[in-house]
Amino acid sequence: MVKRQNHKQIETVNVTAKTTNATCTKAGQTVYTSAAFKNTAFKVQTKTVAIKATGHKFSAWKTTSFNVDKKTATQTRKCTRGDKTETQTVNNAVVRFAGSNRAETGTLISAGMYKTANTVIIATGFDFHDALAAVPLASAYNAPLLLADRDNLSAKTLAEIKRLKAKNVIVVATTNAKDLNGNDAAIKSNVYNQLKELKVKVTKLDGKTYYETAKKVADALGKKKAAPTSVFITTDKNYADALSASPVAAILGAPILYVDPKASLNATTKNYLASIKKSVKNVYIVGGVNAVSASVEKAILNTLGKKSATRFAGDNRYDTCVLINKSFAKNLTGKSVCIAKGYNFPDALAGGVLAAKNKAPLFLADAIGGKAQLSKTQSSYLNSKNPSKLYIFGGETAVPTALVKTVAKASV
Ligand SMILES: [Zn+2]
Numbered sequence: 001m002v003k004r005q006n007h008k009q010i011e012t013v014n015v016t017a018k019t020t021n022a023t024c025t026k027a028g029q030t031v032y033t034s035a036a037f038k039n040t041a042f043k044v045q046t047k048t049v050a051i052k053a054t055g056h057k058f059s060a061w062k063t064t065s066f067n068v069d070k071k072t073a074t075q076t077r078k079c080t081r082g083d084k085t086e087t088q089t090v091n092n093a094v095v096r097f098a099g100s101n102r103a104e105t106g107t108l109i110s111a112g113m114y115k116t117a118n119t120v121i122i123a124t125g126f127d128f129h130d131a132l133a134a135v136p137l138a139s140a141y142n143a144p145l146l147l148a149d150r151d152n153l154s155a156k157t158l159a160e161i162k163r164l165k166a167k168n169v170i171v172v173a174t175t176n177a178k179d180l181n182g183n184d185a186a187i188k189s190n191v192y193n194q195l196k197e198l199k200v201k202v203t204k205l206d207g208k209t210y211y212e213t214a215k216k217v218a219d220a221l222g223k224k225k226a227a228p229t230s231v232f233i234t235t236d237k238n239y240a241d242a243l244s245a246s247p248v249a250a251i252l253g254a255p256i257l258y259v260d261p262k263a264s265l266n267a268t269t270k271n272y273l274a275s276i277k278k279s280v281k282n283v284y285i286v287g288g289v290n291a292v293s294a295s296v297e298k299a300i301l302n303t304l305g306k307k308s309a310t311r312f313a314g315d316n317r318y319d320t321c322v323l324i325n326k327s328f329a330k331n332l333t334g335k336s337v338c339i340a341k342g343y344n345f346p347d348a349l350a351g352g353v354l355a356a357k358n359k360a361p362l363f364l365a366d367a368i369g370g371k372a373q374l375s376k377t378q379s380s381y382l383n384s385k386n387p388s389k390l391y392i393f394g395g396e397t398a399v400p401t402a403l404v405k406t407v408a409k410a411s412v
Pocket residue numbers: 024055056057079080081082083084
């Protein structure tokens with residue numbers, strides 16, 4: 001028997017490749033084809049390698065319209081190849097917190113933020129100083145800011161403290177607090193009796209002056225968080241400019257302090273500033289020279305050993321609001337915008353804590369003379385922000401639906 005011999009012949013030829021690219025939805029392929037072989041025993045060879053469909057590559061969802069009445073938002077996203085656009089409807093895109101009074105609105109905002117909270121902050125709802133200073137402290141404690149009535153805590157506020165299962169209550173209360181009409185707005189002993197019944201631990205941050213209380217709040221904030229690297233200074237005469245600074249101050253863990261526009265820098269604020277000289281890098285002054293005078297600014301900088309401050313002073317409260325929110329855009333990275341009345345403070349301050357939690361700007365707007373209009377500055381800010389959610393602090397009289405619709409329209 002003759003053994004069959006193993007015979008191998010190898011011939012190398014060039015191969016050409018032809019690729020059909022995959023698209024988002026269709027597979028592609030590469031077909032490799034050999035050139036003809038010299039050895040006629042070899043046939044031309046081909047090999048097909050499949051390329052998977054890439055799938056769509058979508059950009060982020062963009063809100064294209066709000067339906068304020070239905071509380072929804074419509075969003076779209078496009079494939080970067082331009083072959084597909086998707087649309088979705090988002091529910092609860094417009095959320096309004098509206099109680100029958102300021103204290104109740106505060107409890108609704110609290111309920112919208114927390115299932116439980118160890119700590120609750122309380123300040124009077126009838127004067128802005130203590131509540132404004134308290135916003136960063138509330139944020140530091142993950143606590144809501146609840147507002148006291150003139151003589152007591154309302155039944156709804158007490159119920160909210162219980163619902164939260166709070167163990168600690170910090171009462172921020174200047175002893176001679178007055179409302180803007182000069183009427184007594186101090187927290188009454190009755191409030192402390194009510195808290196005693198709730199069996200919570202009560203801490204009082206009280207001063208004889210707004211300066212003292214703000215200093216005590218600032219000290220408590222520094223203890224809870226860290227020595228502040230930023231500080232906000234505003235007038236003790238008006239809340240207009242400072243409202244929109246409250247969420248930003250809260251996010252930065254920065255205290256809010258008061259000065260008298262017509263006097264020299266008060267000793268309490270000065271002493272506090274001296275105590276944070278080492279940690280502070282940024283000094284923010286809220287309001288024009290009628291709010292914080294040039295000489296007070298100089299005294300502040302001297303005390304802190306700083307060369308300059310950043311001053312936020314627009315033509316009006318709405319301009320100042322936009323200025324502040326634009327300046328801190330890198331801190332306000334949330335997808336929502338919080339809307340509050342610019343001509344009152346309680347809703348904006350209770351809401352400031354929610355804004356800070358959502359890293360959202362507090363946007364002040366009013367329907368002046370019944371007209372739900374926005375300035376160009378306001379509209380263009382909203383447009384650039386393009387929020388996917390709107391929070392509204394206060395009821396129909398505070399922020400009318402027509403105004404919310406104007407804001408919603410400007411936001412897309
Ligand atoms: Zn695509």
